[in-house]
Amino acid sequence: MPYTYETNGAAIYAESFATIRSEAKLDRFDADEERVAVRMIHAAGLIGLEEHIRFSSDVVVHARDALKAGAPILCDARMVSEGITRKRLPADNQVICTLHAPEVADLASGLGTTRSAAALELWRPHLGGAVVAIGNAPTALFHLLEMLESRDCPRPAAIIGCPVGFVGAAESKAALWAAGTVPCVIVQGRLGGSAITVAAINAIASPAE
Amino acid sequence: MPYTYETNGAAIYAESFATIRSEAKLDRFDADEERVAVRMIHAAGLIGLEEHIRFSSDVVVHARDALKAGAPILCDARMVSEGITRKRLPADNQVICTLHAPEVADLASGLGTTRSAAALELWRPHLGGAVVAIGNAPTALFHLLEMLESRDCPRPAAIIGCPVGFVGAAESKAALWAAGTVPCVIVQGRLGGSAITVAAINAIASPAE
Numbered sequence: 001m002p003y004t005y006e007t008n009g010a011a012i013y014a015e016s017f018a019t020i021r022s023e024a025k026l027d028r029f030d031a032d033e034e035r036v037a038v039r040m041i042h043a044a045g046l047i048g049l050e051e052h053i054r055f056s057s058d059v060v061v062h063a064r065d066a067l068k069a070g071a072p073i074l075c076d077a078r079m080v081s082e083g084i085t086r087k088r089l090p091a092d093n094q095v096i097c098t099l100h101a102p103e104v105a106d107l108a109s110g111l112g113t114t115r116s117a118a119a120l121e122l123w124r125p126h127l128g129g130a131v132v133a134i135g136n137a138p139t140a141l142f143h144l145l146e147m148l149e150s151r152d153c154p155r156p157a158a159i160i161g162c163p164v165g166f167v168g169a170a171e172s173k174a175a176l177w178a179a180g181t182v183p184c185v186i187v188q189g190r191l192g193g194s195a196i197t198v199a200a201i202n203a204i205a206s207p208a209e
Numbered sequence: 210m211p212y213t214y215e216t217n218g219a220a221i222y223a224e225s226f227a228t229i230r231s232e233a234k235l236d237r238f239d240a241d242e243e244r245v246a247v248r249m250i251h252a253a254g255l256i257g258l259e260e261h262i263r264f265s266s267d268v269v270v271h272a273r274d275a276l277k278a279g280a281p282i283l284c285d286a287r288m289v290s291e292g293i294t295r296k297r298l299p300a301d302n303q304v305i306c307t308l309h310a311p312e313v314a315d316l317a318s319g320l321g322t323t324r325s326a327a328a329l330e331l332w333r334p335h336l337g338g339a340v341v342a343i344g345n346a347p348t349a350l351f352h353l354l355e356m357l358e359s360r361d362c363p364r365p366a367a368i369i370g371c372p373v374g375f376v377g378a379a380e381s382k383a384a385l386w387a388a389g390t391v392p393c394v395i396v397q398g399r400l401g402g403s404a405i406t407v408a409a410i411n412a413i414a415s416p417a418e
Contacts, residue, residue, distance in 0.1 A: 195288065198288070
């Protein structure tokens with residue numbers, strides 16, 4: 001059986017984004033936010049996701065400026081760090097995931113938390129001015145909020161906080177939004193995940209569609 | 210502000226899966242399929258995903274037996290290959306992603322298709338009896354179906370076909386289902402993606418929850 005389908009990558013992107021813009025309710029976003037939201041919807045394959053996306057004031061500008069200035073991107077999972085398109089990064093930015101560092105298991109035992117959360121302790125030397133991308137573990141986002149309770153903890157420039165799931169995801173994102181101390185993007189509720197998080201970073205990193 | 214949340218990984222999984230089993234409509238699945246569907250819903254954070262999941266007859270058994278016999282897992286994207294939990298694999302199975310092989314760009318130009326599709330040409334030596342995991346590109350799934358039109362092309366043991374998006378995703382999965390030549394798992398329509406695909410592989414690889 002012959003199969004007929006679009007094989008031009010640029011055409012696939014253009015048609016996908018046109019479909020999203022015709023079907024999704026994007027009116028409440030400014031131009032920067034809209035581009036990010038479109039790419040997040042694209043990654044999820046889900047019209048309606050936009051209803052759950054929240055951008056704090058000027059977060060896209062803050063995050064983009066940080067990346068242009070060379071900020072590293074700190075990721076909670078390898079699916080996030082591997083998904084980020086290196087060619088879109090404006091300053092050959094470092095992409096860091098500490099989850100599989102050898103000391104993480106002991107850190108997790110010592111702190112009485114998950115490995116995903118404990119791995120963030122290794123972010124401290126990189127955290128000042130960084131762009132954070134949490135797309136998997138609610139415990140990682142909660143742990144970051146706890147770290148930021150201390151005045152000694154360096155502040156990231158922006159947090160893309162999109163952990164996914166049924167236990168703690170909605171709560172951790174609501175807590176990030178309520179804390180209001182760092183510019184952030186969240187997906188309210190259970191939806192989220194590595195693909196949506198990667199899409200937000202890729203959209204912030206470059207205006208290219 | 211103190212944050213109260215579950216920090217025990219096993220407890221988080223147990224509570225998540227219990228929530229999914231209380232909310233999702235899983236009656237039409239057999240026991241093997243149910244475990245896979247639960248983990249796919251978990252990865253997506255989306256009750257209702259189950260309505261779009263289709264398992265061909267005994268696909269979970271076919272795929273699990275292949276993995277136990279040492280079959281490699283062939284992935285269309287690094288987000289898929291990185292997400293697979295190596296500890297769950299029953300035979301220290303190889304996990305292969307050819308997308309970033311140096312010859313892929315030239316292959317894509319020569320074939321007039323995307324890099325994601327062209328990369329599958331490099332699967333041929335591994336394809337016989339393999340478990341395929343396509344979680345990103347509809348063009349990759351279409352290209353695999355085209356390869357399988359030839360009698361000379363080795364047959365995989367099973368295909369997890371869950372590309373995502375707005376152009377070709379629904380069509381490529383419908384074509385896989387209609388072809389009926391290889392046991393498969395699909396998510397009908399636009400939904401899909403690397404996390405859902407990884408979840409299916411992780412669930413098939415081990416009964417551990």
